[in-house]
Amino acid sequence: xxxxxxxxxxxxxxxxxxxxxxxxxxxxxxxxxxxxxxxxxxxxxxxxxxxxxxxxxxxxxxxxxxxxxxxxxxxxxxxxxxxxxxxxxxxxxxxxxxxxxxxxxxxxxxxxxxxxxxxxxxxxxxxxxxxxxxxxxxxxxxxxxxxxxxxxxxxxxxxxxxxxxxxxxxx
Amino acid sequence: xxxxxxxxxxxxxxxxxxxxxxxxxxxxxxxxxxxxxxxxxxxxxxxxxxxxxxxxxxxxxxxxxxxxxxxxxxxxxxxxxxxxxxxxxxxxxxxxxxxxxxxxxxxxx
Numbered sequence: 001x002x003x004x005x006x007x008x009x010x011x012x013x014x015x016x017x018x019x020x021x022x023x024x025x026x027x028x029x030x031x032x033x034x035x036x037x038x039x040x041x042x043x044x045x046x047x048x049x050x051x052x053x054x055x056x057x058x059x060x061x062x063x064x065x066x067x068x069x070x071x072x073x074x075x076x077x078x079x080x081x082x083x084x085x086x087x088x089x090x091x092x093x094x095x096x097x098x099x100x101x102x103x104x105x106x107x108x109x110x111x112x113x114x115x116x117x118x119x120x121x122x123x124x125x126x127x128x129x130x131x132x133x134x135x136x137x138x139x140x141x142x143x144x145x146x147x148x149x150x151x152x153x154x155x156x157x158x159x160x161x162x163x164x165x166x167x168x169x170x171x
Numbered sequence: 172x173x174x175x176x177x178x179x180x181x182x183x184x185x186x187x188x189x190x191x192x193x194x195x196x197x198x199x200x201x202x203x204x205x206x207x208x209x210x211x212x213x214x215x216x217x218x219x220x221x222x223x224x225x226x227x228x229x230x231x232x233x234x235x236x237x238x239x240x241x242x243x244x245x246x247x248x249x250x251x252x253x254x255x256x257x258x259x260x261x262x263x264x265x266x267x268x269x270x271x272x273x274x275x276x277x278x279x280x
Contacts, residue, residue, distance in 0.1 A: 040216050042217035046266075090248070122233060126254075127232055127249065128251055130250075131250040132249050133248035134242075134245065135245070135246050
C-alpha cells in the first residue's frame with residue numbers, strides 16, 4: 001500500500017493497483033474507498049494483507065487502546081465447527097444506537113486465517129441495533145475476535161475460541 | 172454459475188412503526204479464494220463480493236466490506252429501525268464489477 005506515494009508506479013500491476021487506490025485516498029486501505037472503476041479489485045495487491053493478527057490490529061487501530069468488551073459484546077460462534085468453510089457468527093453490541101452514541105463499525109478478525117481481517121460492518125444510528133451476522137471461512141482452529149468501534153472512538157473487543165475440524169481455506 | 176448474483180432477502184412480517192427489525196440476506200456468489208501454486212499466491216483478479224451497501228427508504232444505513240474469508244453464497248444479517256414504509260435495498264458489489272440487488276418492502280400492518 002506504499003505505492004500510493006511512489007512517483008514511478010510503471011508496471012501494469014502497480015498502475016491497476018493505484019487506480020484502485022485513488023478513490024480511497026486518505027482512508028485506511030484501498031478496499032475501503034468508493035468502488036474503483038478498474039476491474040482489478042480482486043488482484044492480490046488489493047486484498048487485505050496476509051499478515052499475523054498482531055499486524056492486523058496494529059494496522060487497523062494503530063496504538064489505540066482496545067478495552068475488554070466481553071460484557072458489552074455478545075459474540076456467538078459454534079464451539080466446534082465441523083466445516084471450516086461455513087462457520088456462522090453473530091455479533092451484537094449493547095448500544096443505544098442514537099446519533100449521540102452508537103456503534104460505528106464492527107470488525108470480525110480471525111487470528112489464524114492467513115488474512116485475519118475478515119469483514120467490516122459500518123453501521124449508522126438508523127441500524128437501531130448493533131447486530132450483524134454472517135458465515136465465515138476458518139482455515140483452522142482459531143480465536144475469532146469482534147472489535148467494535150463506538151462513535152466516541154472507544155474500541156471494545158470480545159474473543160472466542162473455535163475448534164475447526166475440517167479447515168475451510170480461510171483466504 | 173448461471174444463478175450468480177441471485178439475491179434473497181427476508182424481513183419478518185407484521186412490522187410495527189418504530190420496531191427494530193432484523194433482515195436476512197443471501198446472495199449466490201462463488202467468493203473465489205486465493206489460489207496457491209508451490210506455496211505462492213497466484214496474482215489474478217479473484218471474483219468475490221467485497222462491498223455491500225444497505226439502504227432503507229432511500230438512505231444509506233449500512234456499508235459492509237467483505238473478504239474471501241466470508242463463505243461462498245454469503246449470508247448476512249443486520250438490524251434496522253423501521254421508521255417509515257419504504258424499500259429496504261441491499262446491493263452487492265463484486266471485484267469484477269458485478270452489481271446485484273435485492274429489495275424488500277417495509278410496510279406496517
